[in-house]
Amino acid sequence: MKLRTCLYLLLAASASHASAVTSAPLPALPTTQHGGLWDAGHVQGIAVDEQGGYIYYSFTNLLARYDFSGTLIGTLEGWTGHLGDLDFNPDDGLVYGSLEYKKDQAFYVALIDVRRIDKLGLQATDTDIMRTVYLPEVVADYTADVNGDGRFDGDDGRYRGNETASPDHRYACSGIDGVAFGPRFGHADGGPLLTVAYGIYGNTTREDNDHQVLLQYDVAQWHALARPLKEAAPHHSGPQQVDGKYFVRTGNTSYGVQNLTYDPAQQRWLMGVYQGKKSTFPNYLMFAVDAKATPRRGDLIGVPGPSPQQWEQGQLLPLAEAGLRDPVTGIRGWNQKADVGLQALGDGRFYLVRNYKQGQQQGAELQLVRWTGDAQQPLAREP
DSSP, X not given: OHHHHHHHHHHHHHHHHHHHHHTOOOOOOOXXXXXXXXXXXXXXXXXXXXXXXXXXXXXXXXXXXXXXXXXEEEEEEOOOXXXXXXXXXXXXXXXXXXXXXXXXXXXXXXXXXXGXXXXXXXXXXXXXXXXXXXXXXXXXXXXXXXXXXXXXXXXXXXXXXXXXXXXXXXXXEEEEEEEEEEOOTTOSSSSOEXXXXXXXXXXXXXXXXXXXXXXXXXXXXXXXXXXXXXXXXXXXXXXXXXXXXXXXXXXXXXXXXXXXXXXXTTTEEEEEEEOOOXXXXXXXXXXXXXXXXXXXXXXXXXXXXXXXXXXXXXXXXXXXXXXXXXTTTOOEEBOOOOSSXXXXXXXXXXXXXXXEEETTEEEEEEEEEEEOOOSSOSEEEOO
């Protein structure tokens, strides 16, 4: 009897402990955070693990891990490519980020096991903390011989130092940057897909670069495709097909969608961009697409089609009916800076990042903001 009683008490205590763990409150969100000063590129984007209580900052060639109290937990560094926007995947506990190697014509999504970033100076090339998945769809558009002269004029040839002027690159694709998890376009529910946004060269003399290009992927099988980062021998392991390719006419923006996030509270995708330079467009800094907006096949205005009288066809997504409206083009958006860090928290609040430089070092300041719905100031600081 004593043994049974002890066993019962042990099981009861274990169940009580498990219940306490599962019902434990989430770590308190910081209203502000300093993302450090680094001998690296400028901050590109952030990812937030609300359950674990961590924030991750991409500084182009360095990843910093902070907890919600502002304590620096560790850094990952040691690559020469361009790590851009980030998002956290709660299904596998990894941070996903865009990673570019233009000179190698290699574009990846990095899968980063951030739980292992527990000290400063971890080298990505010495471990398998960062694994990568190759994106052939991006490579095909980036390397396209658009002007048909029989050669690809990339960033390492006659247009070195003036890459924007190259007549090649389909849709003026410069690579990738914005990434975020969310539903399939046309839906506000269902399993999350990873959306990857193109960078777009800001050539003001082209007419085929006025759409944002968004790819969607089901990443459920990506762990089998991912390979460790080996810069000396870039791999080509990745999905042969996309799960969707979509176009949003915003007017040209310099380097496309820099930051992408999905807000479940509004059921809306938000896109932060560097301001465009074409005078025929309003050149807003942030755009939105409603999750339930139905993609429709239509003309990609400015992109030559199979004959001189036709435009190329693609799956078009309309801009959300919100924000400012340009009376000439009908384009909607906001003059809200959101190009170096924007992360929806799912309850109408966001993290917004400001970048700055101090001496030769790059820094980041994170601020908790809320959605106001105001066309002039859509994001305001939490009181």
